[in-house]
Amino acid sequence: MESRAHLFKPAAREALHNPDLQQALTRVQAGFVGKRRTLVNKFPDFEGLRDRGQAMKDHTLAHLDYYLEQFEAKVHEAGGHVHWAETAEDAQRIVADICRQADARMVTKGKTMAGEEVGINEALDAAGLETVETDLGEYIIQLAKEPPSHIIAPAIHKTRQQICDLFDEHHHQGTFKEKLREVPDLVNEARGILRGKFLNADVGITGANCLVAETGSMFLVTNEGNGDLTHSLPRVHVAIAGIEKLVPTLDDASTLIRLLARSATGQEMTAYTTMVTGPRRGDDTDGPEEFHIVLLDHGRTNMMSGRFREMLRCIRCGACMNHCPVYASIGGHAYGWVYPGPMGSVLTPIFVGLDKTKDLPNACTLNGRCQSVCPVRIPLPDLLRDLREAQFDQHLTPGTTRHGLAVWAWFARRPRVYNALSRLGIGLLGRLGRRRGRFRRLPLAGAWTAGRDFPAPQRTTFQAAWRQHLSRRQTHE
Amino acid sequence: MSDARTRILGKVRAAMGRETTPTPADVQAARAGALGKGTPQRPVWEESDLARFCRCIDDAAGTWVTVPTLAEAGTAVADYLAEREAGTTVHRAPDPRLDHVAWPGHLAVERATDGRKALAAVSCAVAGVAETGSLALVSGPDNPATLAFLPDYHIVVLGTADVVPWFEDLWARMREQEGFPPRSFNFITGPSRTADVEQTLQLGAHGPRSLHVILVENMP
Amino acid sequence: MSQASSPAPRPTVALFVTCLVDLFRPSVGFATAQLLEQAGYSVDVPEAQTCCGQPAYNSGDRAHAKQIAKQVIATFREYAHVVVPSGSCAGTITAHYPDLLRDEPDWAQAARDLADRTWELTRFLVEVAQVDLPTVDHKTTTTYHDSCSGLRELGIRSQPRQLLGRVNGLQLREMADTDVCCGFGGTFCVKYPDISERLVSNKVDNIAATGADMVVAGDLGCLFNIAGRLHRLEKPVRAYHVAEILAGTARSEPAIGEGDRS
Numbered sequence A: 001m002e003s004r005a006h007l008f009k010p011a012a013r014e015a016l017h018n019p020d021l022q023q024a025l026t027r028v029q030a031g032f033v034g035k036r037r038t039l040v041n042k043f044p045d046f047e048g049l050r051d052r053g054q055a056m057k058d059h060t061l062a063h064l065d066y067y068l069e070q071f072e073a074k075v076h077e078a079g080g081h082v083h084w085a086e087t088a089e090d091a092q093r094i095v096a097d098i099c100r101q102a103d104a105r106m107v108t109k110g111k112t113m114a115g116e117e118v119g120i121n122e123a124l125d126a127a128g129l130e131t132v133e134t135d136l137g138e139y140i141i142q143l144a145k146e147p148p149s150h151i152i153a154p155a156i157h158k159t160r161q162q163i164c165d166l167f168d169e170h171h172h173q174g175t176f177k178e179k180l181r182e183v184p185d186l187v188n189e190a191r192g193i194l195r196g197k198f199l200n201a202d203v204g205i206t207g208a209n210c211l212v213a214e215t216g217s218m219f220l221v222t223n224e225g226n227g228d229l230t231h232s233l234p235r236v237h238v239a240i241a242g243i244e245k246l247v248p249t250l251d252d253a254s255t256l257i258r259l260l261a262r263s264a265t266g267q268e269m270t271a272y273t274t275m276v277t278g279p280r281r282g283d284d285t286d287g288p289e290e291f292h293i294v295l296l297d298h299g300r301t302n303m304m305s306g307r308f309r310e311m312l313r314c315i316r317c318g319a320c321m322n323h324c325p326v327y328a329s330i331g332g333h334a335y336g337w338v339y340p341g342p343m344g345s346v347l348t349p350i351f352v353g354l355d356k357t358k359d360l361p362n363a364c365t366l367n368g369r370c371q372s373v374c375p376v377r378i379p380l381p382d383l384l385r386d387l388r389e390a391q392f393d394q395h396l397t398p399g400t401t402r403h404g405l406a407v408w409a410w411f412a413r414r415p416r417v418y419n420a421l422s423r424l425g426i427g428l429l430g431r432l433g434r435r436r437g438r439f440r441r442l443p444l445a446g447a448w449t450a451g452r453d454f455p456a457p458q459r460t461t462f463q464a465a466w467r468q469h470l471s472r473r474q475t476h477e
Numbered sequence B: 001m002s003d004a005r006t007r008i009l010g011k012v013r014a015a016m017g018r019e020t021t022p023t024p025a026d027v028q029a030a031r032a033g034a035l036g037k038g039t040p041q042r043p044v045w046e047e048s049d050l051a052r053f054c055r056c057i058d059d060a061a062g063t064w065v066t067v068p069t070l071a072e073a074g075t076a077v078a079d080y081l082a083e084r085e086a087g088t089t090v091h092r093a094p095d096p097r098l099d100h101v102a103w104p105g106h107l108a109v110e111r112a113t114d115g116r117k118a119l120a121a122v123s124c125a126v127a128g129v130a131e132t133g134s135l136a137l138v139s140g141p142d143n144p145a146t147l148a149f150l151p152d153y154h155i156v157v158l159g160t161a162d163v164v165p166w167f168e169d170l171w172a173r174m175r176e177q178e179g180f181p182p183r184s185f186n187f188i189t190g191p192s193r194t195a196d197v198e199q200t201l202q203l204g205a206h207g208p209r210s211l212h213v214i215l216v217e218n219m220p
Numbered sequence C: 001m002s003q004a005s006s007p008a009p010r011p012t013v014a015l016f017v018t019c020l021v022d023l024f025r026p027s028v029g030f031a032t033a034q035l036l037e038q039a040g041y042s043v044d045v046p047e048a049q050t051c052c053g054q055p056a057y058n059s060g061d062r063a064h065a066k067q068i069a070k071q072v073i074a075t076f077r078e079y080a081h082v083v084v085p086s087g088s089c090a091g092t093i094t095a096h097y098p099d100l101l102r103d104e105p106d107w108a109q110a111a112r113d114l115a116d117r118t119w120e121l122t123r124f125l126v127e128v129a130q131v132d133l134p135t136v137d138h139k140t141t142t143t144y145h146d147s148c149s150g151l152r153e154l155g156i157r158s159q160p161r162q163l164l165g166r167v168n169g170l171q172l173r174e175m176a177d178t179d180v181c182c183g184f185g186g187t188f189c190v191k192y193p194d195i196s197e198r199l200v201s202n203k204v205d206n207i208a209a210t211g212a213d214m215v216v217a218g219d220l221g222c223l224f225n226i227a228g229r230l231h232r233l234e235k236p237v238r239a240y241h242v243a244e245i246l247a248g249t250a251r252s253e254p255a256i257g258e259g260d261r262s
């Protein structure tokens, strides 16, 4: 997918003034935050579970070559194919080739963020295939020709009214069907249309929530059941997964799923959690004849050596964006690429390039709420700060900021000069603002005073007043 | 050996500062060091495993009923379909255990090799997990996977003795079984659902609109 | 024991007043010093202090951040306790200096040492000083804003509430989303003013919804942001630093952003 992250500022401004989007975003809070909290409070030792999740993922990443090889051998044993994709182009070519060899005409897709990352849909379009997204949210945004705005609720930016309009435009053309209004009707209509697609698809493409080295299996977690219809009905099942999705054992997969379900949707278990291992067995009466798994690097190995390896623990639960006040204000599209919110602000600069994503690491107050809910304890604010440092080192930080910091630091390291000058400046500002107590406008502070008054300082600096206080005290004693 | 494979694994090793894949013994030792031997953190409950299991099914918007023997499951199926006005035809999985069911005469019972034609289907679970109220279904000729996803009404038969407390217990049991893992090992927790329109929960997105569990006290 | 035991002499505490308090609200510094003295400590304000370096650190300017950190470490080397009336600045010292200086083992050690001696004010009063402060009266309905660094880097939540609970006449009313950022974020508020404005507007809405006539917090950054927005919207909620309430000096001092009619 093409990145639009360099347009963050205008996109964010537009989002803040988009009433439909703002209406839709109020639901993020209501839908996810409360449900997660209830379940976390109910769990006897959720902090311990997070520790274990972190330790398990760290261990896996530190031995990723071992677990990848073990996984590959087990997939082969089960009769599946393993493909290795270093780049987005590799992944596109591999998937397009599989479809071509299968003589495919129609492809159904379950939600896959790795697939979004490498632009699988574009590749399938180019190969002349009909591709149908089957997750209801993905289906809605496919009709709207928009990218997802949330990693687990891709259409969260859409209001019901907008979805009614979309369905009317796409489903009712040339019919006398009335425009739908209610959620059950919308869901039902999509169900009917997509059922036909499921039954006629030649290839089904899904992502994977984790890959299990012990058995060569992949786990797929959904609530709709679309993932299962996607992998069970067509002749060929292709799964795309980043290499960081490995976990060692089935027990580890259970740890991960306990974390994922609670952190993502606030459920103890999604309606469908499925462990898929290879293609249809000899005497099976349904299921695909071929199973392919595409193991995607796409920059992940570059993250293995430094601090950003921590980001590879990410299990794509979306909790960080659900709890991010910036995401809640501007939604996912402003971030400009596949992954929005805190995790996206770390990943996009790494995948797309620091120079094309200058705003992302900075558009954050470093309030740390994301880190406090991340099921695998990724220190997202620290990683964002590290990216700011990389920007600074590569001279991507704006000149005004750099110089401002240099001047300020010069003073900050010279307390005498600093104290003398600040006393003067504050004395002046204090006198000016004393009566009213605040400024509606101030030179050089336009960004602040656009939406806020600027509280006036008190008469003098603390340092100056304290010295006075001390000498007064001495004379008294 | 594809080049991409060699390069990806090479980069992983380079990042970890080694030239070859670690040995299984080394990895096991590292794992023991990182994760220790204690049991993982997981939910706990005071009631019996079966009671917890049933409560979780309720929470997930599923329904359940208990019958003494497998034979009586037939009446339970008929009652359920009647109550839901779901017709009188049922597609049953070929699972031989279902041969013990006494199907009431008015039901048309068909053996299904997949779920394509079924409106209501009956399959057998190998286990239930009390932790989450999940049914564990093994795909195969006995229980075709699509039978659990295409029908509107999915009825699952499970022996009460097959309810295990946690997932780890299930894995321990399954690892012993021949043919494990199957192509598709399905954990089903309530009917299909979506919240993709305005975060409003709606049942019956793509899979079954309702899920009913028949718990058999004396499963053969 | 028949004799009333006089409290053991307490060590001298260094007050790290923070740049915002120094420049904009000295009354917070005085209130802090008063509270520490009432708790039996004598208070030193080293003259060589300016700022903790957070603006440089959070802007990716590691070199300058390190220089300032070293200066702070040197300035406060001698003190048994360093008390800071800000969760944000205390958090920078305790949670970030050791990492900032990780490449220089001696300095990293000194940073960890300072981190162990550095306390946010309310936490210090509750967990270290552990004395009953003189009672103050302040009849008001108040809501408390948790600053993000205090809350998440230092675990400050119960301490200020516990202390406020001892103020006569003060009734505490919690707002919704207490754990959500007010949108200040240091330079964030001027780099992304419209996003910041949205965040502070949400915060102000939550404050107003409590019906409280006062909002109190432990960080001047948040308070300036919140008070600035409250004033712009002409909401009749007054903003004070928690130290000013606890010391009882708030009643004689105009609230943040309020004019001095004296």
Ligand code: SF4
Binding pocket: A263, A313, A314, A315, A316, A317, A318, A319, A320, A321, A343, A370, A373, A374, A375, A376, A377, A378
């Ligand atoms: S960074 Fe953490 S919270 Fe965010 S999606 Fe990844 S795992 Fe979830």
